Amino acid sequence: MRKLNLPVEDAIDVFDICISKVQNNDLKARLEHCKPNLITAVTDYTTKAPRIELHTIATHNSINGNVSSEEMKKVYTDRMVGSTSPGRYIYDKWRASAPNNICPLCAQRTTDTLEHHLPKGNYPIYSVVPINIFPACSACNKIKLDLVVNSPEREPIHPYFDDVDDELWLKAEVIELKPASLRFYTVKPDNWDEIKYERIRNHFKLFELEKLYGSHSAVELTNYNYRINEMFETGGALLVRNFLEGSWLSMRNVNLNSWQTATYQALFNSNWYQEGGFKSE
Ligand SMILES: [Zn+2]
Structure with a gap:
């Protein structure tokens, strides 16, 4: 499993870019109100990932009861993946960020999509958080899907936080x-x-x-x-x-x-x- 360099983008900057063209005033205001939660969530992730404690982060189906899981997932699917969406250039940059375009999860097939380490379906707050997203191949993406684990040994290798090439395994x-x-x-x-x-x-x-x-x-x-x-x-x-x-x-x-x-x-x-x-x- 290949280690990747951490993305340089700031989570709030990425979120701002993605929601920059939201027309609906009510939705826009509610998304704006998610920012404190987002900052807390990123801090939590940054602390827990190196300690193999990401499995202790609780799954959730809304952000503060204010923005639904579906609405937050759409910040990714409609505002980052969509070909004319404001976040698309970030999507393209991340998707092309693996050396030789080799998938970090299987170290064999080529990258053609983005993978959420904590799946956005169960952890919507991390839908567009840079350190939770990395390039991968579709086959690995499909295998992992909405995987939620409840113990450290079940946590898949994280390309940004784990180094498994320090020893022969x-x-x-x-x-x-x-x-x-x-x-x-x-x-x-x-x-x-x-x-x-x-x-x-x-x-x-x-x-x-x-x-x-x-x-x-x-x-x-x-x-x-x-x-x-x-x-x-x-x-x-x-x-x-x-x-x-x-x-x-x-x-x-x-x-x-x-x-x-x-x-x-x-x-x-x-x-x-x-x-x-x-x-x-
Ligand atoms: Zn793969």
Whole structure:
């Protein structure tokens, strides 16, 4: 899961821009009155996110009994997502903010939407709060939907507040059947506490990453089959091993916990693969 830089926009500025073209005077006045609640909510979020306490924020269906959940959600859907809406340029900027447009939740598919960490349906006050919104792929967005959790270990990894690349937690093992394939799994780093590990384990499960990575690594193995065969014919298992080691170190240098790093580490550790397991038959 990829860490992202915090958005630089101020929550009240974004809110002001979004509601700037509200025509209905009553609605406009009620939205304006939400600002103190918004400031409190952002402070609460900023304090709780690094402590893995966002699950303690209560779900709500109105802001102060003054603005309904639906009205607040529309500040996002009508005034930030809409193609001609005043907040659209912020939406576009955030959606394009992930390095190489890679989704921070699955670290594989490309970003094409925005994701609310605390879902706007259950936490409408956070509908347009910058630190609650980040770019993601539609598949992850669909999986997460209106997820509400009630314990720290169920909190999905937050791209702005969590760093899970400080230790190795993603591994793969070679399934010794022809054609060779890989199974991905998580391991608990010694330096992590149980909650951090349970979070990554639950995140891995929730976003179905075992299947996603298994499928991409299978394509990778097929793509390299010709080259590995050629190396084996010229320099035997040793040459194959050297190539796999170089690939593993190169991938690891880019990202410690990518499926590519796990793939090449597993292949480098597999004598079975190097001594002919790579052959399709
Ligand atoms: Zn994704």
